[in-house]
Amino acid sequence: MTSPRDQRNQRDLKIATLLRAGATYAQVKESLKTSDRAISRVRRAHRIPLPPGRARRTPAQRKKLEAQAVAMLLAGASQRATYAKLKVAPNTLTRLRKEHRIPVHRERHRAPATGRVDAAQ
Template sequence: MTAPAREDVAALLRAGATYRTIKEQLGVGHGVISKTRTAYKIPTPRRFGPQGAELRAATERRYPQIAAMLRAEATHRQITAATGATAPTIVRIRRILRIPVPARHQRTARTIAQVLALYVEPYGDDGHARWSGPHADTQPQLSASGRVYSARREAFRAHHGRPPAGTVRASCTEPRCIAGAHLTDQTIRDEAHLDALYQDIFGDTP
């Protein structure tokens, strides 16, 4: 036989006490508390953190530098460099504090070619290039016209004029190089292998 609903449990539930508090004060089990809530039709309270002005004040206290930089119209990249905050955190703080996005920072839809030109940075004397844009795990990620692409595959496509076959790899000494001329796909690697076999068999031909 299960224990009946209890008025003293109901009183604590109406006062907003947690199940843990009720268990500690009255020595009752979870089943009694649940049965009492149902029998007395006591709604489960919706528990939230600070809201409204309280949340804005707490955010200002916790992130004063980010708030100040947002109001000074700093870019996300500048704020991340200065504070280490991630883009989602910066966006959340902007929304909580109701700081509008400056018109000059509002993104327009870029093409793949524009994004490649923006984030592919040449370096060194051997034609290498690095990706300075966003990553998914360790893979360069390209966002353009509302879609997400592999930056490495799009760099290959832009240089070779065709989509890659299979995995795209750097053929140079820099494994993360994204220079189009240094990227190979399975087709290029197969052709290089056949050329090497031909060379081994026939040698140099006049």
């Protein structure tokens, strides 16, 4: 009898084989009755790149955009403005802030005034 770990490893190898053969996520899901998350985990673990045309940006494009984002953030642009211009994900912008130790400007992140007046005044 095989252990659950062995079963998972066997399924992961089947997923990796199908991905390397050029199968799409939908085809792998249908064939092996597995989830997008499992397929994505296996693709990353086995360092299987997305097929040409499937990735949104090449690594070179991502590196260039990240450099532009860092420059904007260092110049004082907000994450919202940087996202609006470059379309770099907010999680990526947060990661870049941490990596490059770029502070968040506190005055830009205060809650907006509600416009209500207290009745006690």
